[in-house]
Amino acid sequence: MEYTILGIVLMIIMLLYFKVADHFNIIDKPNQRSSHTEITLRGGGIIFWFAALLYFAQNIEGSFFFFTGITLVSLVSFWDDIQSLSNKIRISIHFLSITLIFFDLNLFTFVPIWTVLVSYVLAIGLINAYNFMDGINGITGLYTLVVMGSLLYVNTKIQLFTDGVFIIYAMIASLVFLFFNYRKKAKCFAGDVGSIAIAFWIIYLVLKLILKTETLIWLLFLAVYGVDAVCTILHRLYLKQNIFEAHRLHLYQVLSNEYKMQHRVVSALYAVVQTGISFLVIFLYQKVQDSLVFLIVISPLLLLYSSKFYLLNKSNLRLNHEA
Template identity: 55%
Template sequence: MYYLITFFFLLISMLVYFKIADHFNIIDKPNQRSSHTEITIRGGGVVVPLAAIAYAILFHNVSLYVVGGIVLISAISLADDVSSLSNKVRLLVQLLSVTMILYGLGALETWPWWIIVLSCVLILGVINAYNFMDGINGITGLYSLIVLLSIWYVNVYVYTFTDSAFIILPILSCLVFLFFNFRKKARCFAGDVGSVALGCWIATLLLSLVLYSNDLKYLLILAVYGCDTVLTIVHRLILKQNIFEAHRLHFYQVLANEQKVSHLMVSIGYSILQVAINIMLVNTHWNFITTLFVSCLPLVLIYVSMKPKLMTKTIAV
């Protein structure tokens, strides 16, 4: 019953947000770096922090510091969607949010300092990767849905490392968001508030899973996003570009923008690849290195061999 209540709460909240966004002109205008051509409402991912608030009210089996960290990082991201903030302000709030999450997980009192540092790097890395990868209709919502369902499966059938509701509520937020975004002409985009909130929530879940299971292979539940992000950063460094500026060099962007592959087909393709990897993860008992090799080598080969052929001369320079 609580899940049904939450789903309709998020659905109604999204419709209300559309009215607010229309009134305050919270929109995404296309530019030369965009993968879309029409003005669209930005910030539809606000349903993700609302799901976190709903969790705190209805379930609250996970520390409120963890939930508060997700809500705080979402709030600063929503503010950035409305009016661009400086990188320093965003980073400061992100660090504060991550600190709250780690405190809520008991890290600051019990974990060695180097694990705390690596955990900070992991969460911030996933957050920024999610932000980088949010560029076409459907990709953030559908990919996140696959990742969260995979984590839920592990939690139910392999390692019970957290409250199931803490995984199911972001799943519900993805379903609501996808209803408005997984379309040829999306009614809204996730915005920073959606991509950052999902990245933070998923990173928190994966960190908890890895530490509970003592198995790094579960980080590969994000293998497809991870490979695209890392290889694109390397590519941009080779081209001597500023990796913090907007661009159209991700593999999915080349497919959607240069090759004119349907946004929805690209999103489905990324999600299917991750499904295949996640099925392998839960059905094998290989060590991390072997799993990493089997999961990522095909992705690297696809990226390196196909991307130069798909890119136009204009984007390649």
């Protein structure tokens, strides 16, 4: 009953936000590097912050540091959705917010300083990777459901590391968001406020699980996004492009824009592949060495990603022929 009420409340909040966004003209205008063609309301992902607010309103003993952190990243991201901010401001707030959850998890006490530094790079990188990957209808909501579902399974069946309700609130928020976003013509986009807020939530949970189990393999719950984001950055650096500017070189963008696959199909493919990987990681946990698990998972993903270059070459040849 609690989750039904939560879903209804979040649905009402989303509908109210649409009125606010429409009144203040908070919209996403397509450009030549977008994967959509129509003006759409932006910032629907604010529902993730409201889900966190509702959880902590009922669980005051919960992590003050986490809620402060997700509030800071949501605020600066929402501001960026309305009026572009400099990278220095955004990264500074991300750094501060990550510091808060590191304090919450006692990272500064229990791990060496070099591990803390690596964790900063990894956490901020994952936040931005999650944001980079939010480009087509349904991809953020579906992928979040898969990641959160995987974490919930581990928390329930393998290792208790957090309050399960905390994970379920994020999943219900994802379902509400998908109701409006996973359509041929989306009612709204997540915006930076959505992709970055839920990425922050996921990073907090993954870090808690890593510290509890003393293994890094749970990072593979983000393997599909990670490989696509990192390889695309390397590709753009090779092309001497500014990696902070918008582009259309992610694999999902090539499939959607160059090969005209439906956004919902591409999003579902990403979610299905990550689901398979998550099942594999859970199955191999404590059966195979961690390094081997990474090799088993990452190698085929790299091969899959490399197909992008064949698709791009084929697309260029087709366009040159038509010209």
